[in-house]
Amino acid sequence: MKIASVVEQIQIKKSFLCIGLDTDKDKIPSHLLSEEDPIFAFNKQIIDATQHLAIAIKINTAFYEAYGVQGWVSLEKTIRYIKEHYPDIFTIADAKRGDIGNTSLRYAKAFYEALPFDSITVAPYMGEDSVAPFLSVEDKHTILLALTSNKGAFDFQTQKIAGKELYKTVIETASSWEHSDRMMYVVGATKAAFLSEIRSVIPDSFLLVPGVGAQGGSLEEVYRYGSNDRVGLLVNSSRGIIYASDQKDFASAALDVAQKIQNQMAKLLTC
Amino acid sequence: MKIASVVEQIQIKKSFLCIGLDTDKDKIPSHLLSEEDPIFAFNKQIIDATQHLAIAIKINTAFYEAYGVQGWVSLEKTIRYIKEHYPDIFTIADAKRGDIGNTSLRYAKAFYEALPFDSITVAPYMGEDSVAPFLSVEDKHTILLALTSNKGAFDFQTQKIAGKELYKTVIETASSWEHSDRMMYVVGATKAAFLSEIRSVIPDSFLLVPGVGAQGGSLEEVYRYGSNDRVGLLVNSSRGIIYASDQKDFASAALDVAQKIQNQMAKLLTC
Numbered sequence: 410m411k412i413a414s415v416v417e418q419i420q421i422k423k424s425f426l427c428i429g430l431d432t433d434k435d436k437i438p439s440h441l442l443s444e445e446d447p448i449f450a451f452n453k454q455i456i457d458a459t460q461h462l463a464i465a466i467k468i469n470t471a472f473y474e475a476y477g478v479q480g481w482v483s484l485e486k487t488i489r490y491i492k493e494h495y496p497d498i499f500t501i502a503d504a505k506r507g508d509i510g511n512t513s514l515r516y517a518k519a520f521y522e523a524l525p526f527d528s529i530t531v532a533p534y535m536g537e538d539s540v541a542p543f544l545s546v547e548d549k550h551t552i553l554l555a556l557t558s559n560k561g562a563f564d565f566q567t568q569k570i571a572g573k574e575l576y577k578t579v580i581e582t583a584s585s586w587e588h589s590d591r592m593m594y595v596v597g598a599t600k601a602a603f604l605s606e607i608r609s610v611i612p613d614s615f616l617l618v619p620g621v622g623a624q625g626g627s628l629e630e631v632y633r634y635g636s637n638d639r640v641g642l643l644v645n646s647s648r649g650i651i652y653a654s655d656q657k658d659f660a661s662a663a664l665d666v667a668q669k670i671q672n673q674m675a676k677l678l679t680c
Numbered sequence: 681m682k683i684a685s686v687v688e689q690i691q692i693k694k695s696f697l698c699i700g701l702d703t704d705k706d707k708i709p710s711h712l713l714s715e716e717d718p719i720f721a722f723n724k725q726i727i728d729a730t731q732h733l734a735i736a737i738k739i740n741t742a743f744y745e746a747y748g749v750q751g752w753v754s755l756e757k758t759i760r761y762i763k764e765h766y767p768d769i770f771t772i773a774d775a776k777r778g779d780i781g782n783t784s785l786r787y788a789k790a791f792y793e794a795l796p797f798d799s800i801t802v803a804p805y806m807g808e809d810s811v812a813p814f815l816s817v818e819d820k821h822t823i824l825l826a827l828t829s830n831k832g833a834f835d836f837q838t839q840k841i842a843g844k845e846l847y848k849t850v851i852e853t854a855s856s857w858e859h860s861d862r863m864m865y866v867v868g869a870t871k872a873a874f875l876s877e878i879r880s881v882i883p884d885s886f887l888l889v890p891g892v893g894a895q896g897g898s899l900e901e902v903y904r905y906g907s908n909d910r911v912g913l914l915v916n917s918s919r920g921i922i923y924a925s926d927q928k929d930f931a932s933a934a935l936d937v938a939q940k941i942q943n944q945m946a947k948l949l950t951c
Contacts, residue, residue: 431783471779471786477794481752507803508742508776509830512702515742523748532778532803534825536832554805559780561807564853565846570839575846582835 410527411548412615415499416639418464423675425640426667427465427501427617429647430455430487431472436652438659448473448483451659453490455651458660460495462671465643467501467617468526485524492525499643500527501552501617507532507539514542521549528552530595530617533579537586544588550615551592555580555607558597558620576603580610593617596635598644601627604634612637619645628670632677640678646670681798682819683886686770687910689735694946696911697938698736698772698888700918701726701758702743707923709930719747719754722930724761726922729931731766733942736914738772738888739797756795763796770914771798772823772888778803778810785813792820799823801866801888804850808857815859821886822863826851826878829868829891851881864888867906869915872898875905883908890916899941903948911949917941 419425430452434442437451444450456466468487473480491500506516506529513531520529521543528550531540543551556566556576566576573581583592596607598620607616618631621644628644635642650670654662690696701723705713708722715721727737739758744751762771777787777800784802791800792814799821802811814822827837827847837847844852854863867878869891878887889902892915899915906913921941925933 433786469779469783469786471777471783471790474790475786475794477790478749478752478756480790480794481749485749503779505777505779505803506742508740508774509828512740512742515704515740515746519742519745519748519751523746523751532776532805534803534805534836535828535830536835536837538830538832540832557780557806559806559809561809561811564807565805565850566807568841568846568849570841570846575836575839575841578839579836 410499412550414497415464415615418497418499419640422462422464422671423678424462424464424671425642425644425674426463426670427467427643427645428455428459428463428650428667429467429469429503429619429645430651431469431647432651433472434476436655438655438657440657446479446483446486448476448480449486449490452483452487454660455663456491456495458664459650459667460498462667463498465499465501466491467503467645467647469647470502470504488524488526500525502526502529505530505532505554507535509535510538510542513539517542517546521546528593530554533583540583540586544586544591549591552617553579553583553592553594555594556596556600556603558599562597562600577606577610580607584611584614595619598627598631601630601634604631608635608637613641615641615643617643617645621646628673629677644674681770683821685768686735686886689768689770690911693733693735693942694949695733695735695942696913696915696945697734697941698738698914698916699726699730699734699921699938700738700740700774700890700916701922702740702918703922704743705747707926709926709928711928717750717754717757719744719751720757720761723754723758725931726934727762727766729935730921730938731769733938734769736770736772737762738774738916738918740918741773741775759795759797771796773797773800776801776803776825778806780806781809781813784810788813788817792817799864801825804854811854811857815857815862820862823888824850824854824863824865826865827867827871827874829870833868833871848877848881851878855882855885866890869898869902872901872905875902879906879908884912886912886914888914888916892917899944900948915945
């Protein structure tokens with residue numbers, strides 16, 4: 410998918426919402442557990458109910474891998490369902506991959522070919538040649554971890570290298586790599602104050618912002634400090650939407666929460 | 681598996697060899713492609729031929745994920761086969777995972793429960809709470825990326841934070857975390873000169889050393905600078921062993937290469 414299509418969808422839907430499918434059998438409504446594939450059954454209903462409000466859908470691979478082969482089956486069914494029925498939605502494999510070039514090439518094949526995702530989250534620790542195989546694919550997008558929303562972000566990411574925080578060094582360095590126009594960055598919403606500084610380094614890139622909702626970030630702050638002239642934000646909510654109810658009304662409850670967030674977003678977009 | 685068992689196996693087998701199953705359908709002998717599961721058929725023969733020389737087997741998950749669901753099936757069959765037939769072999773999921781705590785918990789479930797690995801490689805970028813869920817499991821081992829064998833290692837890992845390289849900061853910080861006695865570290869063999877410095881920080885930990893062979897590192901140097909009083913090394917070779925021949929004799933060719941490496945290791949161990 411081209412970035413221009415994402416920007417167009419943001420304008421059409423008046424939304425920059427990303428819905429995260431962190432689907433966990435212990436949290437989905439119990440009546441779904443008798444389905445042949447409870448995880449896919451859950452995802453399908455969530456997607457159908459909220460697709461008109463979502464610019465992006467992010468699938469957190471860990472939740473699927475935890476169920477072994479069957480989890481990978483549910484993952485594949487989910488991404489294929491989205492691509493078939495809602496091809497305008499930007500899909501994200503939240504997989505935090507990254508390895509030596511020869512191996513990253515296989516991960517790119519896994520998430521860009523075997524599974525038809527538009528993008529994947531990637532860890533920066535192993536440097537340029539570990540990211541290059543993801544960046545080399547046209548119309549696919551690499552979402553590099555920059556500053557994450559968890560407490561551990563302060564262990565290394567905010568440590569200073571020659572007077573500059575590691576996450577800034579990562580962003581500056583990565584933004585000079587070949588095909589960096591296909592790069593997006595993960596910036597946690599709990600660190601909204603950092604966003605204006607990040608924008609001074611990468612004014613044009615899209616940012617994937619987790620941490621609004623369950624993790625405590627503020628949407629207004631993220632928009633104020635993080636948006637650019639084409640919005641440039643995908644703000645993710647996972648648990649707050651998909652687990653809004655654990656009863657049979659879970660899909661309409663998810664819709665209600667997503668609608669509230671989209672209303673807020675529409676207001677911010679027209680300010 | 682307990683570390684004491686790994687140390688005991690090193691003494692029994694006079695080896696500290698880890699064999700990496702980076703299994704690629706484009707590289708395995710063509711006669712296997714007619715098998716129902718060519719990747720598992722290849723792995724099984726490699727494992728059977730070399731198991732008496734290997735202390736550890738490392739499965740590079742990227743190569744399996746590249747084949748989608750069927751790849752995950754081959755991965756599961758391979759790890760179960762090793763556990764059933766060769767329970768003394770230390771198994772490594774070379775998966776380079778790591779995410780916020782809630783998600784890392786799922787990855788730990790994926791590789792310690794759904795798949796019965798003894799250990800998993802983990803990226804440090806997201807800090808302590810991203811690694812803690814892996815460390816919290818008894819008799820399982822977290823292998824943290826410290827200094828990798830690729831060119832990109834110089835992008836961030838060797839950059840200095842307050843006068844100290846990032847990889848050293850990672851090792852020092854991580855070695856203070858709870859249950860760090862369950863931690864091992866990835867240190868690329870192409871950086872053997874760095875090993876003695878690393879040993880001054882973590883004298884007792886095991887190091888997983890990729891990069892001997894295809895990536896150009898020297899076994900003697902790794903042993904000289906990296907070993908400790910219980911050896912403390914798992915030296916990996918992947919392509920050099922498993923692709924020693926692309927003909928029907930591939931398993932015996934793999935055995936020959938593994939035997940040569942083990943002979944070298946036995947010599948080093950008795951020096």
